[in-house]
Amino acid sequence: MLAKNLLPSDKYKKILLFNSGNPLALGPAYSCSEETAILNVVTGKMSPFPTQPNAFLNWCHERYYPDLNLDILAGAYVPRKYFGEFLQEIWQETLSEDLEHKIQIINEKVIGLYQVDKGSVLHTETTSFTVDKVVLATGNERPGLPSFTSSNLLQDARFQQNPWKTNFSSFDKNLPLLIIGNGLTMGEHIVTGKQIGRAHV
Numbered sequence: 404m405l406a407k408n409l410l411p412s413d414k415y416k417k418i419l420l421f422n423s424g425n426p427l428a429l430g431p432a433y434s435c436s437e438e439t440a441i442l443n444v445v446t447g448k449m450s451p452f453p454t455q456p457n458a459f460l461n462w463c464h465e466r467y468y469p470d471l472n473l474d475i476l477a478g479a480y481v482p483r484k485y486f487g488e489f490l491q492e493i494w495q496e497t498l499s500e501d502l503e504h505k506i507q508i509i510n511e512k513v514i515g516l517y518q519v520d521k522g523s524v525l526h527t528e529t530t531s532f533t534v535d536k537v538v539l540a541t542g543n544e545r546p547g548l549p550s551f552t553s554s555n556l557l558q559d560a561r562f563q564q565n566p567w568k569t570n571f572s573s574f575d576k577n578l579p580l581l582i583i584g585n586g587l588t589m590g591e592h593i594v595t596g597k598q599i600g601r602a603h604v
Contacts, residue, residue: 404451404490405538406506407497418505419532421525423512428494430542431567433487439594440483443587447477449486451493462489549583566592 406418420427426434442449450458460477463485468476498506515526522535545565548557556562563569566588574580580596582589 410501410505419507419509421509421511421513428490429487433483435483435567437595438482440591441480442483442486445478446481459489
């Protein structure tokens with residue numbers, strides 16, 4: 404979204420986007436394909452555009468809920484993947500508007516950053532870049548580890564710390580599933596576990 408907003412400005416001749424590990428314009432939260440993974444904000448408040456507060460609402464109404472009353476849809480919680488699709492469309496639109504090829508996508512992880520007299524220097528695993536401004540847009544981080552976590556647990560394939568990349572099909576359906584958490588994502592995983600036939604979650 405920041406790249407889209409910066410694109411029309413004559414102040415920036417080049418916009419560098421560093422991305423590693425997640426689909427561009429999606430991140431871990433909106434990459435989920437499960438219908439049970441829903442947004443934790445109602446549809447009517449999810450627009451990324453301050454001047455177009457109903458952008459996502461109207462998109463959902465047109466794409467997925469044409470027969471649903473707009474006021475009802477505005478207060479509903481829809482699947483996260485819908486917002487991911489919405490963001491992907493905005494991203495493709497942004498690229499098509501980039502006639503001067505300002506946007507440069509660098510599929511590497513930034514491993515170092517320090518200030519110099521005129522700007523900052525970014526280091527990746529293979530090269531470095533000198534830039535005027537830096538914006539850190541790291542998205543959702545993985546949850547912290549419980550205090551009782553042992554090294555043996557971390558090495559066990561059944562332990563999955565990243566809730567947005569949990570592979571339920573890799574678990575033995577005959578064993579209980581333990582989910583530690585206290586938010587919406589935990590609730591989504593309980594529902595998903597039940598849907599795939601888990602007797603004990």
